[in-house]
Amino acid sequence: MIRCIECGSNQYVGALFCTECGAFLVAQISKGQTTILPFSEFTVHAPPPPLTKEELETAVTPRQVTFVIPSSRRRLQLELHDEIRVGRAGTELIPELDLSPDDGAEKGVSRLHASIKSVKKGIVLIDLDSTNGTMLNTYRLPPNRPYPLKNGDEIRFGDLLTHIFID
Amino acid sequence: MSKIFDYYAILGVDPKAEATAIRIAFEALQNSFPPAERDRARNADYQRLVNAYEVLSDPVRRATYDSLLVETTMVDLDIALTLSRDNIEVSDTEQRLYLLVDIRPPKQSSGQQLPLNLCLVIDRSTSMQGRRLDAVRAAVELVIEKLTPSDVLSIVSFSDRAEVVASAQPLSHKPGILRGLHAIEASGGTEIYQGLAAGVKELRQSPLAEYSNHLILLTDGHTYGDDKQCLELAARTAVEGIGITAFGIGSDWNDQFLDQLVAPSGGPSGFIEQPKSVVQKLQERITGMGTVYAQNMRLQRSFPDFLSLEYGYKIVPFAQPLVLDDSVIRLGNVEGRSRLAFLLEMNIQPQTVERRLSIPINLVADIPARQMQQQTFNQNVRVNVLKNAQMQEPPEPIVEAVRMLNMYRMNERVWEEVEAGDLEAAARRMRHLTTRLLEAGEPQLARQANFEAERILQAGTMSLDGRKKLKFGTRALVTRTTYFDDDDND
Structure with missing residues (x-):
């Protein structure tokens, strides 16, 4: 199977157009964007080093962060003061980034899945020991360790793909 | 494909021959040419030999060639x-x-010119009153103009029973046909089987083997309780060599039923949105009908x-x-x-x-x-x-056809999702379809799709009219792609 980069659905190898969203799959392949790798297991490189203590001091100025969720065609802009919690809204907790409208439950997003923090060095992503894990680009993050985020990074919470854009 | 050179025959090797066998065969044949004659530009035989070897010695080109080599009986x-x-x-x-x-x-x-044996089966239920029936009458008059004197035409109208408006006769009797046509009055329900059965009976008046036989149904409603009979009749007549075409007028008719009705004979089903386009649709259909290969x-x-x-x-x-x-x-x-x-x-x-x-x-x-x-x-x-199949650009005609068909099928899936009650999925897919229609340069259909996406979320269904417009609109896209549109006769 291959995965449509526009909507994330599974498609047959050799299929020309995505049956779900109608995207032209061959163009995706020739651009080198479609992987035929298994979805969650492509940790071919060692993850980048987590940040050190002093780099992790909380930043003062708030920042604008935009999330794009291709499967549900949602685009959200959030103000990042010190933390954005990522998960699914429940009775006890409503995370700042609530992924339940994006089929978060079906796609394996935990109630409290991950956290995005603004620190001196920039912005970091921390997996909060979620059931199905967090992938940053091709790296599966070990739990509870902060990893720096860049503009345009691809993050998967469980099986849910999101892109992050940082102003 | 029949014009492809048989490279295997040129080299005198088996189509399953190994690469070494091909090389040896080529070298032997090459040596049979005196060195002076080994000039591709001047010696056609030598040229053909080198061409054959160039293709067959390259695994990728050989694979492509093999796939083109088709066996024709x-x-x-x-x-x-x-x-x-x-x-x-x-x-x-x-x-x-x-x-x-x-x-x-x-x-x-x-292209054997067979005379046409054509029967028009016209719905005259109450809803056909006014512009619809007028348009049908006008269309039939124009059809008659297009036919030749040796063609046989019959006209049947039906509501909950059927009447033969014009019995099967060669077109030398035009005035009578027109008189009957104008006497058709709209009233009653829609029982398509009645019309079909009477129409088939008229067609069978002529020796079917000597004609190109077609029944064209024009209806604007749902048939009542005789769907099964209709489909059985369509299956039987297909074997006899009677083609069925079905046109739905307006928006309140059963497109799935008409699709099934035309399937056994491989005929078309179509949507006539406005009464005024009856003429055009009917003319399009009749063009080329008589010349059957x-x-x-x-x-x-x-x-x-x-x-x-x-x-x-x-x-x-x-x-x-x-x-x-x-x-x-x-x-x-x-x-x-x-x-x-x-x-x-x-x-x-x-x-x-x-x-x-x-x-x-x-x-x-x-x-x-x-x-x-x-x-x-x-x-x-x-x-x-x-093991390592190289990426190939898929042929353009296939890409374009699949692109258009995919849109038709997305629309069909939306309807399935609406019927299953999965409105969010249906609306999401309809929005995707909107985007794709815009990309394909179909702003009108895109606007309709966008409208239906909103409607699905608000009213929980698509409009009858929108459903037909999108279904038949996206269905027709494929014949408009460049490769299939040029009806060249070269």
Whole structure:
């Protein structure tokens, strides 16, 4: 199977157009964007080093962060003061980034899945020991360790793909 | 395809020959040319030999060539088979493959001019009153103008019973036909079977083998309780060589039923949005009807185990999904000098070793001009299973056809999702479809899709009118792609 980069659905190898969203799959392949790798297991490189203590001091100025969720065609802009919690809204907790409208439950997003923090060095992503894990680009993050985020990074919470854009 | 040089014959090797055998054969033949004659520009024989070797010694080019090399039992019909790719990967998952089948009558053929035996079956239920029935009358008058004196025409009108407005007769009796036509009055319900049965009876007045036989149904409503009878009749008459075309007028008719009704004979079903377009639709349909090269073309559904047929779609002469439940797939006629083209979507089962797969395409048709019944046209198309199959650009006609068909099918899926009550999924898909229609340069259909997406969320369904517009609008897109639109006769 291959995965449509526009909507994330599974498609047959050799299929020309995505049956779900109608995207032209061959163009995706020739651009080198479609992987035929298994979805969650492509940790071919060692993850980048987590940040050190002093780099992790909380930043003062708030920042604008935009999330794009291709499967549900949602685009959200959030103000990042010190933390954005990522998960699914429940009775006890409503995370700042609530992924339940994006089929978060079906796609394996935990109630409290991950956290995005603004620190001196920039912005970091921390997996909060979620059931199905967090992938940053091709790296599966070990739990509870902060990893720096860049503009345009691809993050998967469980099986849910999101892109992050940082102003 | 019949014009391809047989490179294996030129080199005198078996089509399964190994690379070394091919090289040895080439060197031996090359040495048979005196050095002075080894000039590709001047010596055609030498040129052909080198060409053959260049193709067969290159694994990629050889694979491509092999897949084009089709076995033809009879060259009467020009049948071209094009795959979306010639090589597929060794893989433990199913892979998708598309095959375009393009059938043309022989160029020198005059295209047997059979007289038409045509029956128009006209719905005269109450809802047809006014502009609809007026438009139909006007259209029929124009149709009569188009026919020749040897053509036979009959007209049947029906509501909950049927009347023969004009019994089957050669067109030398025009005035009588017109008089009957103007006497049709709208009243009553819609029982399509009544109309069909009376129409078929009229068609059978003429010796069917000597004519090109067609029944054209024009209706604007749902039939009441006789769907099954209608479909049984359509299946029986298809075997006799009667083609059925069905047009729905307005928005309140059962498109699925009309699709099923035309399926056995491989005819078209169509949507007539405005009464004023009845004339155009009817004229389009009748053009080329009389010149039939091959009648009742069907594809045998006998495929090897490694292949499963997922979907089939006729593209030329008109766009129509193919019905795949039977042991044969009905394709209709090869009309006039135009071609018959259809696309098959197939899945190839997991392939664990490198090998060459041969896909048989077995067609059967009657050729009236040669008084041949059940003539078979068998061909094979080959696909190579390779460990490192190189990425190929899929052929443009296939890409364009699949792009358009995919939009039609997205729309059909939306309807399924609406019926299943999954409104969010339906609306999401409809929004995707909106985008794709815009990309394809279809702003009108895109606007309709956008409107229906909103409506699905708000009202929980699509509008009847929108459903038909999108269904038949997206269905027709494929025949407008450049490759299929040019009805060239060259």
